[in-house]
Amino acid sequence: MLDRFNRTIDYMRMSITDCCNLRCxxxxxxxxxxxxxxxxxxLSYEQLLEIAEAAVTCGITKFKVTGxxxxxxxxxxxxxxxLKRLPGVEQVTMTTNGVLLKENIDKLKLAGLDAVNISLDTLRPEVFRDITGFDKxxxxxxGMEEALAAGIRVKINTVLQRGMNDQEWLQLAGIAKEKPVDVRFIEMMPIGYGKKFDVIYNEELQDRLEQIFPDMEEDVSIHGNGPARYVRIPGFMGSIGFISAIHxxxxxxxxxxRLTVTGKLKPCLCYGETYDIREVFASYAGVDTGAYEKRQDELVSLIRKSVLEKPEAHCFEKLAEITETREMIEIGG
Structure with missing residues (x-):
């Protein structure tokens, strides 16, 4: 469906847990x-599926499973x-830290997972331990290798931090040379703990990349549902993406x-405004057809309201105006 600013809203990020096995x-x-x-x-899986059914009614057909x-x-x-088998669902993808991906890849392939984004901030095991707290x-x-072998599309998400992994950017980009993987550099989001870090701007990275690879050119092909801008380097199997939240x-x-693990619909990552979807399940409990139909009507109404109240733009460049006070782990990223 269209929001107030004539944008087509067809994608929902759906958080299914606030738990994590790393401590980044x-x-x-x-x-x-x-x-x-x-x-x-x-939210139970059954509730999440009902929400997805209502979202499809609103024209949302692509889902990202997150934590x-x-x-x-x-x-x-x-x-x-x-989720993938629901009528009208066109695409289901996942964002993961990759630690449990290898042991789950066969089941995910059988489930029909379309693509996976893997968080990987370093190629050095000792730095990985420093960033995440674990030797994983x-x-x-x-996990990345198994996903590629299974024929699942892979993207690598990298967040650079000064004095930690910022000197590895070229080596990380090099993954896209050797493998059919898109490597995306994500500017540190000023949400939660992210506010404490100095942002390494993607403009700087792109300029440095262009100096090394002067034949680099813009890649305008469709790579997914996200806001990344991509470039292609001759001889590379994958592309390099930049998600630049600030500039x-x-x-x-x-x-x-976005849908948080506790059932809050978030129109925008930057702002604290949410719409509580759990109230719908509390008001119309039951497994009979009548209760289900009432829930669907209310869920559709709430999703539409969330879309129509979506703000025109975030304000990440103005920290004082950000109203989201929760940590990223609480809101699904």
């Missing part, structure tokens, strides 16, 4: 005091399959809304 220093570092959501407050780390939730792959670098690399404002092309 810019997201959920060791010692961070964020209360774990009690399981009764977490936390989605693969730590039991039966995640089965949920992906059920090999698991992530093997590369992409709001005019935004096509998404």
């Amino acid at each position: 220093r810019y997201c959920m570092p060791n010692g961070m005091k964020v209360p774990k959501v009690p399981m009764p407050e977490v 936390g780390e989605p693969l730590v939730r039991k039966d995640c792959a089965d949920f992906v399959g059920r 670098h090999r698991d992530v690399i093997e 590369g404002k992409f709001c005019s092309e935004c096509n998404r809304i």
